[in-house]
Amino acid sequence: MSDQSLKRVDLIFGEYSNVKYKILADTLARTNDAILKDILDSGLRGRGGAGFPTAMKWKYTAETTSEEKYVICNADEGEPGTFKDREILLRVPRKVFSGMAICGKVIGSKKGYMYLRGEYRFMLNDLNRELDIYHEHAKKLGFDFTIEIRLGSGAYICGEESALFESMEGGRGEPRNKPPYPTTSGFMKKPTVINNVETFVNVMMIMRLGPDQYKKLGTTDSRGSKVFSVSGDTPIPGIYELELGMPLDRFVDEFGDGDTKAVQVGGASGFCVPRKKFKDTVIGFEGVPTGGSMMIFNSSRSMYNVLHNYLEFFQEESCGQCTPCRVGCQQLLKGIVAVKKGEKKAAYLDQLMKLSESMKITAKCGLGQSVANSFSSIVNNFKEEMIY
Amino acid sequence: MANKVNLTIDGINVAVDEGKTILEAARSLNIHIPTLCYHEDLCVAGNCRVCVVEQEKVKTLPASCAMPVSEGMVIHTNSMKVRLARKHIVELLLSEHNADCTKCYKNGNCELQGLASQMLTGDHMFLDLVPDKKYTIDMFNSAIIKDDSRCIRCQRCVRTCEELQSVSALGVAHKGDKMKISTFFEHSLLEVVCTNCGQCVNRCPTGALIERNYIDQVWDAIYDPNKHVVVQTAPAVRIALGEALGMPSGKIVTGRMVAALKRLGFNAVLDTDFTADLTIIEEGHELLTRLKKALVDKDPSIALPMATSCSPGWIKFIEHTFPEFLPNLSTCKSPQQMFGALAKTYYAQKRKLDPKNIVSVSIMPCTAKKFEANRPEMRSSGYKDVDFVLTTRELGIMIKQAGLEFEALPEEKFDSFMGVSSGAAVIFGSTGGVMEAALRTAYEIVTGREVPFDGLNITPVRGTEGEVREASVLIERTVPAWNFLEGVELKCVVANGLAHAKTVMQNVRDGKANYHFIEIMACPGGCLGGGGQPIPTNPEIRAKRKEAIYAEDMGMSIRKSHENPEVAALYTEFLEKPLGHKSHELLHTHYTPRKRY
Numbered sequence A: 001m002s003d004q005s006l007k008r009v010d011l012i013f014g015e016y017s018n019v020k021y022k023i024l025a026d027t028l029a030r031t032n033d034a035i036l037k038d039i040l041d042s043g044l045r046g047r048g049g050a051g052f053p054t055a056m057k058w059k060y061t062a063e064t065t066s067e068e069k070y071v072i073c074n075a076d077e078g079e080p081g082t083f084k085d086r087e088i089l090l091r092v093p094r095k096v097f098s099g100m101a102i103c104g105k106v107i108g109s110k111k112g113y114m115y116l117r118g119e120y121r122f123m124l125n126d127l128n129r130e131l132d133i134y135h136e137h138a139k140k141l142g143f144d145f146t147i148e149i150r151l152g153s154g155a156y157i158c159g160e161e162s163a164l165f166e167s168m169e170g171g172r173g174e175p176r177n178k179p180p181y182p183t184t185s186g187f188m189k190k191p192t193v194i195n196n197v198e199t200f201v202n203v204m205m206i207m208r209l210g211p212d213q214y215k216k217l218g219t220t221d222s223r224g225s226k227v228f229s230v231s232g233d234t235p236i237p238g239i240y241e242l243e244l245g246m247p248l249d250r251f252v253d254e255f256g257d258g259d260t261k262a263v264q265v266g267g268a269s270g271f272c273v274p275r276k277k278f279k280d281t282v283i284g285f286e287g288v289p290t291g292g293s294m295m296i297f298n299s300s301r302s303m304y305n306v307l308h309n310y311l312e313f314f315q316e317e318s319c320g321q322c323t324p325c326r327v328g329c330q331q332l333l334k335g336i337v338a339v340k341k342g343e344k345k346a347a348y349l350d351q352l353m354k355l356s357e358s359m360k361i362t363a364k365c366g367l368g369q370s371v372a373n374s375f376s377s378i379v380n381n382f383k384e385e386m387i388y
Numbered sequence B: 001m002a003n004k005v006n007l008t009i010d011g012i013n014v015a016v017d018e019g020k021t022i023l024e025a026a027r028s029l030n031i032h033i034p035t036l037c038y039h040e041d042l043c044v045a046g047n048c049r050v051c052v053v054e055q056e057k058v059k060t061l062p063a064s065c066a067m068p069v070s071e072g073m074v075i076h077t078n079s080m081k082v083r084l085a086r087k088h089i090v091e092l093l094l095s096e097h098n099a100d101c102t103k104c105y106k107n108g109n110c111e112l113q114g115l116a117s118q119m120l121t122g123d124h125m126f127l128d129l130v131p132d133k134k135y136t137i138d139m140f141n142s143a144i145i146k147d148d149s150r151c152i153r154c155q156r157c158v159r160t161c162e163e164l165q166s167v168s169a170l171g172v173a174h175k176g177d178k179m180k181i182s183t184f185f186e187h188s189l190l191e192v193v194c195t196n197c198g199q200c201v202n203r204c205p206t207g208a209l210i211e212r213n214y215i216d217q218v219w220d221a222i223y224d225p226n227k228h229v230v231v232q233t234a235p236a237v238r239i240a241l242g243e244a245l246g247m248p249s250g251k252i253v254t255g256r257m258v259a260a261l262k263r264l265g266f267n268a269v270l271d272t273d274f275t276a277d278l279t280i281i282e283e284g285h286e287l288l289t290r291l292k293k294a295l296v297d298k299d300p301s302i303a304l305p306m307a308t309s310c311s312p313g314w315i316k317f318i319e320h321t322f323p324e325f326l327p328n329l330s331t332c333k334s335p336q337q338m339f340g341a342l343a344k345t346y347y348a349q350k351r352k353l354d355p356k357n358i359v360s361v362s363i364m365p366c367t368a369k370k371f372e373a374n375r376p377e378m379r380s381s382g383y384k385d386v387d388f389v390l391t392t393r394e395l396g397i398m399i400k401q402a403g404l405e406f407e408a409l410p411e412e413k414f415d416s417f418m419g420v421s422s423g424a425a426v427i428f429g430s431t432g433g434v435m436e437a438a439l440r441t442a443y444e445i446v447t448g449r450e451v452p453f454d455g456l457n458i459t460p461v462r463g464t465e466g467e468v469r470e471a472s473v474l475i476e477r478t479v480p481a482w483n484f485l486e487g488v489e490l491k492c493v494v495a496n497g498l499a500h501a502k503t504v505m506q507n508v509r510d511g512k513a514n515y516h517f518i519e520i521m522a523c524p525g526g527c528l529g530g531g532g533q534p535i536p537t538n539p540e541i542r543a544k545r546k547e548a549i550y551a552e553d554m555g556m557s558i559r560k561s562h563e564n565p566e567v568a569a570l571y572t573e574f575l576e577k578p579l580g581h582k583s584h585e586l587l588h589t590h591y592t593p594r595k596r597y
């Protein structure tokens, strides 16, 4: 039954052509406007989590005049339960580099960087070898866009774009105030496009298939396919490329172990969906968005422990600069412990819920703003587990 | 002209320049949004989030200090949503904070405390996190105490130390719940590049960075019948002390300050301005001697340009950062230390006192002077030349402790001797002041005439905040002894704030600038913006203090250091001549190269 609505796709990892860098060569021959129009028509939204329309990001950056501009590939992949960028980089790095190069052409940049998660150092040699090949081809095509790989420092917050720039500039990985946005002031305070690894691959997909074909995948709000990292209580953990916009119950049918109690969609900063809501939940920007992480929990799991674990993660991984996030995370963690131990009344959870709401609207960056996602969805749906 | 942007704040329409923030727009309407990490002197951090406001059609609450205005914005600064969020934020800060205000030095002048009292935070809605924190207090330094248990991590200090001072002694260490303000390898401030300038103290909104106070020790000395306690007051104290006692900025309170010190029970109330004049004589002669040795005798060992040495924050900075330029520093001690050395020698002899019974106290706009007084070289009288250094703020506290109604005090005069000074000494308190004072004297020594400036006001060297000011003075029609200087254009540069000092020194090092004389003050605006001055500080307050200093100068009957009769008497009775043997023993010093971290 799942087969009709859960479409497995093989576009991201599949080979497009026997000729290396053929699509890049074809695309470089096109006009920037035509390329941008295709991406716009495709409805592509960023795969790094926030889902910002990619065409708009490129367009704004293209429109900003500056001698120097940068293209940055965000390969920091720090979200717990996410390992899809790793797979993409291992299997089809060429598509990522080509996507970056096309971006470089469109926005008028000569320099790209890949910010690679420190833990992925093991693939650095292979990536650099592939980069040499890319540079050879670019040279042959007379295309001036070089790419360099920078290794991350291991902090989750360095995946946040402005903290990533700070880190690349040699500073401490602390998010900046926005505005200004990267499109006008990013790396080295220059106009910068920063995209997720998978976003660049999607660009290549659009260049190959054309927007009309691409649009056939997914829903109005969530076009295309997506690479999911499936983990937890599943007999078949791993990487799957699926069409966006699927209902969660179909997903659970296929990947669950028959006893699924909840799915955490989008990692620690995502939402926890309980069994009773599987049916009404769509995975995509119109429903519950995800950067790729799908963590499945069966009824043997304590959701208190799950939340405790996430909050520990946030308490440690917050950059610590802003009050709501630095102190809020500590309070949420200590708060649920106190309630569990009976040191605080159950009603204190409501107080904490309000606090998480304040964090969502006052924190400086996406990290602190998204703690409330898992906090409120777990506490609301599994209140008894929090108390008893 | 900048484009105007229209927006609505709390129902009021306002047009402000493009690029302004919501906070600035609100202030222009006299709507005061609370802030903690924001400071006029520093770049915007946007990390405390206390200043959040509600913007219609936007889900999150922007931080008003960091959010530029945009056309058609509708802002609410005091909506229900804002009030709850703000309360949450202050409660969160307090939950991490060792808020025992009655044990805290900043009690009564603390921005966090002010905010907490405004918000009625009595109910403590969250758990107390302090017991689980392993907060430490750095008490090793003689000038500055850093108490992490009172830190709200606003990073004002970090920005101050980096942006204004280019020292970067303070930085952020660790992340998440362990994030803290720290130093190189978490060493004590005593062991790192910190210059003790106290600029971070001036801007810290809480009691996390404070001066080490010596108030009780000074009271003990005053109460001790066997001690003769002399106090000296630096030029910049008299134009700022009023602020610490509830008066508006820019009031000259010299007479009331003297009266207060007498009522506190000091045995002699004397003036650092006296030794400021003395510094000018010594330093002026030193400069001229160096010029002569370099230009006439062609002595290659003579280091030029010569740099002033009266700002101890600057001294420690150059010791760490440009140790190769230590020979360029004037060997003159700061006026404070000259005074201290004379208090226990000349003054003791003249007053027939045993120097071991003299306690010498100084009131300074400065925290670095506390460190300076503790340098091992500063014992040329055979005793510790200056026993205790108090800041302007500490004096303010003592006056309050003594129950004096400061504004109502009658004006009194400094005791004599070592109490008379010139206008040239007064302007030591502002950037460019030492240069101007030195030129008033040196020019006259060399030419026999007054400096060719209207009313002796050498405005070209009067520095401005945030600026390196270069000026030159052409020396003409010299008296015979100095005719080797005929036609020489004396090139001077004046800088305040260590970031600018660094620029000057880099230019000198790289051969990009060719000066004879460099004046550096470690603090923005000079001593008037010193790290021991009343809190708060901002450009407007400092501008008022500066006006007061130049007004005080103009009002003095003596305007030139070499016309100070008490200084003249000092030379005839005791020192004999400038740069003489006794001078060298008591008034000059040497410097120590230090590590660069």
Ligand SMILES: Cc1cc2nc3c(=O)[nH]c(=O)nc-3n(C[C@H](O)[C@H](O)[C@H](O)COP(=O)(O)O)c2cc1C
Pocket (backbone or CB within 6 Å): A045, A046, A047, A048, A049, A050, A051, A052, A054, A074, A075, A076, A077, A078, A079, A156, A157, A158, A159, A160, A161, A162, A194, A195, A196, A197, A199, A365, A366, A367
């Ligand atoms: C705490 C935090 C961590 C993030 N980590 C990543 C990451 O590892 N990889 C990523 O692509 N985006 C990450 N992002 C999102 C980036 O800030 C940014 O939105 C993204 O790289 C934009 O790419 P896209 O438009 O292609 O999605 C993170 C955001 C936050 C707030």
Ligand code: SF4
Pocket (backbone or CB within 6 Å): A157, A174, A175, A317, A318, A319, A320, A321, A322, A323, A325, A326, A363, A364, A365, A366, A367, A368, A369
């Ligand atoms: S929300 Fe958290 S991670 Fe983001 S700036 Fe604030 S403290 Fe840092």
Ligand code: SF4
Pocket (backbone or CB within 6 Å): B097, B098, B099, B100, B101, B102, B104, B105, B106, B107, B108, B110, B111, B112, B113, B150, B206, B207, B208
């Ligand atoms: S820092 Fe301020 S709030 Fe904290 S204890 Fe001191 S006075 Fe009270």
Ligand code: SF4
Pocket (backbone or CB within 6 Å): B150, B151, B152, B153, B154, B155, B156, B157, B158, B181, B200, B203, B204, B205, B206, B208, B209
């Ligand atoms: S020491 Fe003071 S200025 Fe520095 S972060 Fe802490 S509270 Fe802010």
Ligand code: SF4
Pocket (backbone or CB within 6 Å): B144, B160, B161, B165, B167, B168, B169, B170, B193, B194, B195, B196, B197, B198, B199, B200, B201
């Ligand atoms: S006293 Fe001056 S040098 Fe030392 S930490 Fe503070 S600002 Fe930096």
Ligand code: FES
Pocket (backbone or CB within 6 Å): B034, B035, B036, B037, B038, B045, B046, B047, B048, B049, B050, B051, B052, B063, B064, B065, B066
């Ligand atoms: S004052 Fe605006 S965020 Fe701190």
